[in-house]
Amino acid sequence: MLCTGDANMPQDVVQNLSAKPPKSKRINIPRVQSNAESEIQPFLTNFRSDMDGESVIPPVFRSRLHELFIQIEKEFETLYAENLNLNEKIESLNERLERESFVGDKQSYDFPDFDNTSSKSFSKQKSISGSSQKVKTAHKLKAQTSKIVSSFKGPNVSCSLIREYSGHKDGIWEVAVARPGQPLIGTASAACIWSVEAGKCLLQYQGHQGSVNSIRFHPSRDLVLTASGDQTAHVWQAVVTLDQPKGHSSEEELGTGEKDDFCDDSLLEGTPTLRTPVSELMGHSSVVMAADWLPGGDQVITASWDRTANLYDVETRDLVQSLSGHDQELTHTSSHHSQRLVVTSSKDTTFRLWDFREPIHSVSVFQGHTETVTSAVFTREDKVVSGSDDRSVKVWDLRNMRSPLATIRSDSAVNRLAVSGAGVVAIPHDNRQVRLFDLNGQRIARLPRTSRQGHRRMVSSVAWAEENSNLSCNFFSCGFDRLILGWSVQSCKDA
Secondary structure: OOOOOOOOOOHHHHHHHHOOOOOOOOOOOOOOOOOOHHHHHHHHHHHHHHHHOOOOOOHHHHHHHHHHHHHHHHHHHHHHHHHHHHHHHHHHHHHHHHHHHOOOOOOOOOOOOOOHHHHHHHHHHHHHOHHHHHHHHHHHHHHHHHHHHHOOOOOOEEEEEEEEEEOEOOOOOEEEEOOOOOOEEEEEOOEEEEEOOOOOEEEEEOOOOOOEEEEEEOOOOOEEEEEEOOOOEEEEEOOEOOOOEOOOOOOOOEEEOOOOOOEOHHHHOOOEEEOOOOEEEOOOOOOEEEEEEOOOOOEEEEEEOOOEEEEEEOOOOOEEEEEEOOOOOEEEEEEOOOOOEEEEEEOOOEEEEEEOOOOOOEEEEEEOOOOOEEEEEEOOOOEEEEEEOOOEEEEEEOOEOOOOOEEEEOOOOEOEOEEOOOOOEEEEEOOOOEEEEOOOOOEEEEOOOOOOOOOOOOEEEEEEOOOOOOOOOOEEEEEOOOEEEEEEEEEOOOO
16 A cells, blocks of 8 residues: 655655646536426426536536527427417318318218327427428328218218206216116216206215216116226115105205215205115225126126226125236226126227126137227127227127227227117217217218317217117217217118
8 A cells, every 4th residue: 555655655656646636527418318398397407406506517518508408498398389289270170171071962071080190290290390291281181181072971860969968067987878768867977867858967976985987777777886986886776757866765865965076066956965875896906997787787897997807796795706817907897788798998908808608707808909998898789899099999799809890090089989779889089079980980970069069178978878768869978078968869861
């Protein structure tokens, strides 16, 4: 070990060792790896904080870096504003094309579809050249419109808005129609039972401690099944007339005008409320997103964010089976109308078919979507129709899960769809549209959406009434505009 006091050490070495080392001229400039405004902003904030404190970076470089990051932030803000402006223009052009599609016999009933690739291409090209992008967008819209018009087939379905049901003060997740002979619909985020013809709320269920995500009527009894964010599913009794509920005498169970976080106070004025379930089904460790009755109504299936689906016995409240296999949260579940078959949808881009017709259940996995499968439902023809955030709807044959029979492309994410007894697929979208297709993937109609009609925010769910229900409204939609709309959808041959 050397020391400065060593007598044998040369004097110049001793001086060098005792001198302070020179300051390093190497500058460590932080590297930013971000391509989004939300990611660059925290970095800028931290960078400014570091500059205010001690730093080894010389002031001249600090000042220059500060200027550069301010320029980057402004560029991001400019690009973000331009993209918003472009999206608004595309939406305006789409709406204009839709309005024009109803004028004249030779105009199209459809409008252009923009898939994810196209949208990303628009944003990227916009950042390069705003003026040239406008021209390209216009040409592309014109080309696609010409192509659609050339293959146009006249609409064969008429759609008219009959009734509006209002009172919810939160977005509505689902709408369901009661069995034939019961002119009722049910809605959730607050669980409400409505008279179809009177447009009034007849009963509100307040037994859940969280938002209600799903609602289903029993196939033959006056029971309702709801799924909630409180990690439970409830079965409760809903015996109502057009004027008032009946069959309840306990003031502890049935009250009027109770405050609920999900319903407007005006909706609750004079509206009976129910707080005690017939059965409370527990066992999930996270939000229960959906639930449905199995044929006969003795068992129910639930789907949860805990990545499992549970099969319950309603009478005993016992958990019969817990179904696992999905890699991510479940979003929806639905049962077959006559056979012990169930489908579950998931964020893992798949939906699964569970067969309970044998003592040992079997499962089949359907892969075909690229994003979250938001719903999958059975048809009367033993097919399954699935919808996804990847902006597509696919029709599948239960006997062949390798590839879909038909694929319907759209320009917006798909929410909880429904299929009528006649095989009409109703598709609710994030972009406030509801479109009707047949099982071959052919466009039938689009529900009107104007300043006075239609939804003003995303449409979350749709439901069909039975064909022999004799209701003035045979189709219902609900959305995050807190409205339920009742429609009359009729074939032009029957109109």
